[in-house]
Amino acid sequence: MKYTESFKIPFKGLEIGQHEFEFNISNKFFDLYKDSNLELSSGELKCTVMLDKKSNLLTLDIDIDGYVDAICDRCLDSFQLPIESTSTIYIKIGGNVDEQNDELIVLSEDDSEFNIADYLYECICLELPIRKVHDELTTSKTKCNKEMLKKIKQLSTKNEIKNVNETDARWDKLKNLNINN
Ligand SMILES: [Zn+2]
Incomplete structure (x- = not known):
């Protein structure tokens, strides 16, 4: 199985109701996107997706928790930047593609799975602060x-x-x- 396929959610075969999926994000994941963000190349995160399936609507509650490796803007050492993200997306099966927006994805009746990798990557990028630092402490307690x-x-x-x-x-x-x- 190709690595990217491990991020597929095969919704078609699922029964109506709640389903839980877990994904582990590691350096291999960031390799997939190495051309789009040079700053983001490694880390370790855990992602949980609670999927609620209705006949033609899927609700995905997504939790991401972990860290990415970053360079401190203050002392230039590398450090583990904590990342926490929660979001919800909706997938409508068989709708008008024009309805699509940041939170709503429209798929056709023929689709049977959804690859969540791109969405997870976007969530992580959105959590990156403009200034990445160990902390802003000026005392000896600083981790810098x-x-x-x-x-x-x-x-x-x-x-x-x-x-x-x-x-x-x-x-x-x-x-x-x-x-x-
Ligand atoms: Zn620092």
């Missing part, structure tokens, strides 16, 4: 690499001094102007 923070601070202080000097040079020119004229 303290040595690195120190070095970065030293560097930025040096740059600040440089900037001040550059500004001074510009001010010097102004000082030469005789403002009394």
Whole structure:
């Protein structure tokens, strides 16, 4: 069986009622999408799908829990970024494709399964914060690499001094102007 096929939900053969599916997301999963997001390449997440089947409507309650590996924007060390996501999608069987939106997927009567991999990937991407950091603590309790923070601070202080000097040079020119004229 191809790896992507392990994310298929074969809804046609299911009885009316509730069904539970579990999917494990690991590095292999992120390999499938390695061209679409370079930042996201590894992690470990567990996904539970509660499927409620009615004659031509499926409701999927999706829970994703785990972590992805990220680079800390503050200290540049890699760390495990926790991800938690809950969402619901609806699958309508035999409807008008125009009705389709972010939460509603329309499939034809001939379809017998739904591959949830793309949707799970999207959910994980949506949970990624713009700023990825161990934490924002400034105390010794921070999980950031303290040595690195120190070095970065030293560097930025040096740059600040440089900037001040550059500004001074510009001010010097102004000082030469005789403002009394
Ligand atoms: Zn950090």
